[in-house]
Amino acid sequence: MSTSSSPSVLTATPGVEALMAFTNTKATAEKGEEWGSPDQLSHWLSQRMGAPEGLALTPADLAAAKELRDALVVSMLHNAGHAVSEEEVARAQDAIAKIGAAHPLTAMPFSPREKLVPLQSGFAAVLGQVVAALTVTTLEERWHRVKACGNPQCKTAFYDRTRNGAGAYCRANPCGTKMAMRSYRQRKASAAAKDASAEA
Numbered sequence: 001m002s003t004s005s006s007p008s009v010l011t012a013t014p015g016v017e018a019l020m021a022f023t024n025t026k027a028t029a030e031k032g033e034e035w036g037s038p039d040q041l042s043h044w045l046s047q048r049m050g051a052p053e054g055l056a057l058t059p060a061d062l063a064a065a066k067e068l069r070d071a072l073v074v075s076m077l078h079n080a081g082h083a084v085s086e087e088e089v090a091r092a093q094d095a096i097a098k099i100g101a102a103h104p105l106t107a108m109p110f111s112p113r114e115k116l117v118p119l120q121s122g123f124a125a126v127l128g129q130v131v132a133a134l135t136v137t138t139l140e141e142r143w144h145r146v147k148a149c150g151n152p153q154c155k156t157a158f159y160d161r162t163r164n165g166a167g168a169y170c171r172a173n174p175c176g177t178k179m180a181m182r183s184y185r186q187r188k189a190s191a192a193a194k195d196a197s198a199e200a
């Protein structure tokens, strides 16, 4: 097996920004699904992650990309302190392990340029590099700062730069305000219900 002869798929191991862009392709209250078909995914990968243009993808490839995306979102919600069930965590961890095991990379200690390259080509290499990015940012102690917004209609990925690492909502949308209003109204409603039952 010669890794030097395999086509270079992505120019470099994607960073935190690319991981966030990868997860922000899902539908939210504001916009639709960006990966509606294998062709749309292929186009997105070439536009946003430097994959070669016209990568022929199958429905199974699309499903694998979405499975990895879902797993990353669960991890980002968990990073932000939002409720995720044990079952969701287990499923996400299994998906990450499964995709990682099926898409190996190798270190390139003799190369002045490349550090970590996939042993596969095409879409398999892309998936491998996305999982590798998760590995690298986790090792660098940066992944815990990559979070998903706690507004269930949003779940947009963001990088928490707050000093105390307590960020829980994206800043692009007024989600924090929206969710604070919602919990205020819920508290008020339950207080009103309590008053009503006390009067009865």
Ligand SMILES: [Zn+2]
Residues within 6 Å of the ligand: 149, 150, 151, 154, 155, 156, 169, 170, 171, 173, 175, 176
């Ligand atoms: Zn949000």
